[in-house]
Structure formats: structure tokens, C-alpha cells
Amino acid sequence: xxxxxxxxxxxxxxxASVASALLAVTRRNPVHSMLWVLALFLHVAGIFLLxxxxxxxxxxxxxYAGAILVFYLFVLMLLDLPGEEARPRFGAHWPxxxxxxxxxxxxxxxxxxxxxxSGGAGLVSATASLEAAEDPPSGSVKDVAQELFSTFALPFxxxxxxxxxxxxxxxxxxxxxxxx
Amino acid sequence: xxVPVGVVLGLSAVLxxxxxxxxxxxxxxxxxxxxxxxxxxxxxxxLAGFSRHLEEPSGQILALFVIAVAAAEAGVGLGLIIALxxxxxGASVADLTxxxx
Numbered sequence: 512x513x514x515x516x517x518x519x520x521x522x523x524x525x526x527a528s529v530a531s532a533l534l535a536v537t538r539r540n541p542v543h544s545m546l547w548v549l550a551l552f553l554h555v556a557g558i559f560l561l562x563x564x565x566x567x568x569x570x571x572x573x574x575y576a577g578a579i580l581v582f583y584l585f586v587l588m589l590l591d592l593p594g595e596e597a598r599p600r601f602g603a604h605w606p607x608x609x610x611x612x613x614x615x616x617x618x619x620x621x622x623x624x625x626x627x628x629s630g631g632a633g634l635v636s637a638t639a640s641l642e643a644a645e646d647p648p649s650g651s652v653k654d655v656a657q658e659l660f661s662t663f664a665l666p667f668x669x670x671x672x673x674x675x676x677x678x679x680x681x682x683x684x685x686x687x688x689x690x691x
Numbered sequence: 692x693x694v695p696v697g698v699v700l701g702l703s704a705v706l707x708x709x710x711x712x713x714x715x716x717x718x719x720x721x722x723x724x725x726x727x728x729x730x731x732x733x734x735x736x737x738l739a740g741f742s743r744h745l746e747e748p749s750g751q752i753l754a755l756f757v758i759a760v761a762a763a764e765a766g767v768g769l770g771l772i773i774a775l776x777x778x779x780x781g782a783s784v785a786d787l788t789x790x791x792x
Binding site for chain 1: 692693694695696697698699700701702704705706707708709710711712713715716717718719721722724725726728729732735736739740742743748749751752754755756758759760761762763764765766767769770771772773774776777781782783784785
């Protein structure tokens with residue numbers, strides 16, 4: 512892909528993800544919101560691809576868009592919320608929420624501009640980027656796997672414990688109590 | 692890198708802000724949790740951007756862990772919502788005033 516095509520693709524994905532995120536948080540029908548979140552996740556997966564994070568893009572589609580979102584839709588439909596569209600979408604305090612969100616974004620932007628101007632100094636150790644520069648970049652997925660199963664092997668196993676705890680917790684919480 | 696890292700970070704900040712707004716303003720408890728997912732996705736985006744910028748795969752690995760924890764959080768959060776719904780039908784947070792003194 513040429514650079515220009517990649518840039519056009521990136522800016523399309525960026526605009527589409529912002530638009531679908533906005534639609535997701537403002538739609539009246541919760542199912543429509545959920546479908547816009549699906550569009551957001553797929554566009555973010557596209558951005559991951561453009562950033563050469565292929566494995567992350569695959570996980571984003573399979574786990575986020577495939578599993579987590581379907582889970583949310585299941586619960587949403589299980590709850591059966593009649594008249595949800597007639598109820599107000601936002602609390603009465605929504606202008607405060609807008610102000611809070613804008614303030615938050617401006618705050619992050621200030622920090623980011625500072626960071627980018629200083630060339631990322633203080634964020635990452637200089638050695639890390641030097642080492643990376645020495646060995647030629649191979650396949651991204653291979654690099655990720657190498658790192659995941661060597662340096663991050665213990666956290667990887669811990670993640671499975673976290674998921675196990677979540678499974679047990681979800682079953683215990685959602686179980687119907689026996690009448691005593 | 693096809694675009695400057697600052698553009699990716701700015702996009703990530705905007706998506707995060709939309710998630711913050713959704714969490715603070717929506718009254719439906721499920722959509723509040725979905726807004727948290729939007730925020731987590733924004734963070735993953737900036738992690739992937741840094742990973743590309745610094746040619747360092749550990750950013751992608753952190754993003755993978757974020758996705759794993761998001762899955763766990765979705766499971767527990769939705770279990771809580773189902774338990775809550777059994778006691779008090781409806782999904783509006785405005786109805787949950789039992790702790791009010």
C-alpha cells in the first residue's frame with residue numbers, strides 16, 4: 512500500500528471511529544448504541560492494522576467485537592427493557608458531563624503535546640528504542656509472541672487466573688438464590 | 692510510520708473523552724459499562740501507537756492484557772447487573788437510590 516493510500520485509510524478510520532463513538536453514546540435505542548460500538552471496534556481494529564499491530568487487530572475483532580459485544584447484547588436483551596426509548600437518555604446533569612469530558616480531553620492533549628515536543632523523553636528508556644533500532648524489524652506477530660512468552664510469561668499466566676476469577680465471580684453473582 | 696504519533700494520541704484522547712461523556716451522562720447502566728469499553732479501546736489505541744512509534748512490541752502486549760481484563764470486567768459487571776435486575780427491574784441508575792440516607 513502506498514503511503515498516501517495508507518494515510519487516507521487512517522484518516523477515514525479515525526473520522527469513522529469518532530463518529531460511531533459519538534453515535535454510540537447518544538442513540539436512544541440501546542441496541543442501536545451497541546451496534547455503533549461494534550462499528551467503532553471494527554474501525555479501531557483497522558487502525559491497529561495500519562499501525563502494524565496485526566495480532567492486536569485480530570484479537571480486537573475476535574474478542575471485543577465477537578465475544579464481549581455479543582455478551583453485552585445478550586444481557587441487554589435478557590433484561591427486556593420496555594419503554595427504554597421513551598425514557599430520557601441522559602441525566603439532568605449532562606452539560607456538566609460534556610464540560611468534564613472536554614476538560615479531560617484538553618488536559619490529555621496538553622500532556623501529549625508536551626510529550627511529543629520533548630520527543631518522548633522521560634517516557635521510555637533510551638536503551639529500549641536503541642535496541643529495537645539495532646535488530647531489523649521482523650514479523651510483528653512473531654515479535655509479540657517472542658516477548659509475550661519470555662518477558663511477560665508470568666503476567667500471561669496471571670491473566671488466566673484473572674479470567675478464572677471473573678468466571679467464578681460472574682456465576683456466583685448471577686446465580687438464582689435458593690429460597691431459604 | 693504513516694502518520695505522526697501525535698495524531699494517533701490525539702484521536703485516542705478524543706475517543707476517551709467520548710467514553711467519559713457517555714459514562715457520566717447516560718442513565719442506562721449497561722450503556723455506562725459500554726462507555727468504559729470505549730475508554731479502554733481508546734487507551735489500547737494509544738498503546739498501539741506508542742508500540743509502533745518506538746518499535747517496541749511490549750505496548751501491544753499491554754494492550755492484550757487490557758483486553759483480557761476488559762473481558763473479565765464485562766463478565767463480572769454484567770453478572771452484577773443481572774443480580775441487580777432481579778431485585779429491582781429496569782436498568783436506569785436513577786432508580787438505584789437505596790443507599791440514600
